[in-house]
Amino acid sequence: MMAGPIVVGLDGSKPSDAAVEWAAADGRRRRLPLKIVHVCERWPKGFDSRKYCLGTLEAAADRARAVGKEVEVTTELLEGNVVELLIGQSASADSLVLGSRGSGGFAGLMLGSVGLGVAGHAAGPVVIVRAPAVVEQGQVVVGDDGSEAAREAVAYAIEQARARHARLLAVYAWQAPIVSAYAPDYGNLLEDSFQEEARTARERVIRWREDHPDLEIADRQVREHPVPALIKASGTADLVVVGSRGLGGFASAVLGSVSHGVLHRSHCPVAVVRPRGKRS
Structure with a gap:
């Protein structure tokens, strides 16, 4: 920052x-x-x-x-x-x-x-x-998909969690691509894709733990649209951090979609993080 x-x-x-x-x-x-x-x-x-x-x-x-x-x-x-x-x-x-x-x-x-x-x-x-905090939850939530904006969001979330002496929860939400249900082995293909994406997300979290051993970092990988996944997590958070744009699990994460949805419905303050030099 x-x-x-x-x-x-x-x-x-x-x-x-x-x-x-x-x-x-x-x-x-x-x-x-x-x-x-x-x-x-x-x-x-x-x-x-x-x-x-x-x-x-x-x-x-x-x-x-x-x-x-x-x-x-x-x-x-x-x-x-x-x-x-x-x-x-x-x-x-x-x-x-x-x-x-x-x-x-x-x-x-x-x-x-x-x-x-x-x-x-x-x-x-x-x-x-939206309103003054009534109760401190002791948790910062960040949406992660591996994009540049998400990396900036994670860096800001780590700084916030450390300053608050709070736990960091990284949420990776994977929305299944649109594939015909009549495609051969449809269910197994989707499950294999999710497991591969989830494995990659967990590997990112492992690196963060190694780089920040003083910080408690939890992770969650879900087969769900990013907006409801982050809204659920916001119920037990002091701050939700999202990147301004995303890819993969946050394929539509531009303001007006994922960021827009989280801003409208979050139960706690929301930080939208844009990489420096990426104004649009």
């Missing part, structure tokens, strides 16, 4: 407040500075929108310092296109954290619009937070 600040987008909504708290706690765990940015809308004449926005930023900074304790917190007030500005911020950030829905400066922030737009084009990890 990049050694820049964690950047959190603020608009004053409850999800963005939860994002500020999540980002401050992440900064405390990983010993990174926090930068809170607020894109200020232009209000009707006679109303000092800048004063209101600065007040919103100040209140968020106070909340972040209370959660992050020793975390260095800075703020920045911006004007312009929300998506473009946030994507620009991501270029020098360790990660970008957003609430799942927004108001005010993030007037369109709901999954499928600004949130998905940023997650689909940011230069690094984008974490979407």
